[in-house]
Amino acid sequence: MLLLNGCSFVWGDELEGFDTSPTTHWPLTFGHQLAEKLDIDYDNIAACGNCNQKIFRDTIDYLTTKDVPSHMVILWSDPIRKETLLEVTEEDEERMLKVPRSISMTQWHENRFQDLELSMSPRVVQEFSNHLLFNNVKTFKRDRRTVDVYLSTFCTGMTHQLSLMLAMQTLCDGMNIKLVQGIFHRNARIELAKYLTRIERQKETSQQVKDWRLWVFSVLEKLRPECQVGLSEGDDKTLRDFQEPRPLKKQGHPDEQAHKEFAEYIVELFP
Numbered sequence: 001m002l003l004l005n006g007c008s009f010v011w012g013d014e015l016e017g018f019d020t021s022p023t024t025h026w027p028l029t030f031g032h033q034l035a036e037k038l039d040i041d042y043d044n045i046a047a048c049g050n051c052n053q054k055i056f057r058d059t060i061d062y063l064t065t066k067d068v069p070s071h072m073v074i075l076w077s078d079p080i081r082k083e084t085l086l087e088v089t090e091e092d093e094e095r096m097l098k099v100p101r102s103i104s105m106t107q108w109h110e111n112r113f114q115d116l117e118l119s120m121s122p123r124v125v126q127e128f129s130n131h132l133l134f135n136n137v138k139t140f141k142r143d144r145r146t147v148d149v150y151l152s153t154f155c156t157g158m159t160h161q162l163s164l165m166l167a168m169q170t171l172c173d174g175m176n177i178k179l180v181q182g183i184f185h186r187n188a189r190i191e192l193a194k195y196l197t198r199i200e201r202q203k204e205t206s207q208q209v210k211d212w213r214l215w216v217f218s219v220l221e222k223l224r225p226e227c228q229v230g231l232s233e234g235d236d237k238t239l240r241d242f243q244e245p246r247p248l249k250k251q252g253h254p255d256e257q258a259h260k261e262f263a264e265y266i267v268e269l270f271p
Helices: 030-038 052-065 090-097 122-130 137-141 144-175 187-201 207-222 256-269
Strands: 002-005 042-044 071-076 082-084 106-108 178-183
Touching (some): 002 030, 030 071, 030 256, 052 071, 052 082, 071 144, 144 178, 144 187, 187 207
Parallel strands (some): 002 042, 071 178
Antiparallel strands (some): 082 106
16 A cells, blocks of 8 residues: 655645545546556545644554555655644634644644734734744845744754654664655755855854754765655656646646656656
8 A cells, every 4th residue: 555645745736626525636646646556555644734743743643553554655845834733713723824724733834824814813813923933935035134044944944854754764664664755846955955055155154053964964865865855966856846847736736747747757766
């Protein structure tokens, strides 16, 4: 059996029929087509808006409560996505996030706070904003200090993500699961490369930052090629790469052709 996990890219958001029922569009996802190529059943536990912590938690829960899969694919989400426990009503949360509350903890990232309705109570707005470091990516270009905050937030997220990826590879090796994992688009790799280069060029850098840079390289060396798809400097491809040069769907997701081509690509990555 093939187990799939990730965010909306794995779930198949915006594919034809995605808004008809929860699984109508699944035959168009790369996961369904990959399972057909492997000639095995599959289970897709991805959810729109998932952060990496939730992807990891849900995968562990599955592996410890259900039949162990023979194959697994995880496309990790944006490293700056987080989850938090909030004392707000489901109605308030749905109005703020514009998405149904279908998960145990609030999953958020910077884009979801832009549509906050001013009619909400100040307490709810304050509680939500207390967990948010920034509202708009555009501010990063205007304020160097804000850029530094973003980079720090991104690097903290990448630290968590790389740790989870290495842990998942180690876990699957022990459970005899064939694992392919990576990122859903190259933005994380591009941002990581920028920051690593910045550290290298700075005349004055703290030992903590230098040690972090060495740690990143050590983790990338430990991850096998099929377990860091999109993060390596090679010619490996992410699901997002197969969209080019066609435009993304309205809400930023890959189309049916990208899913088809990614399935054909990823089946060759299994050891």
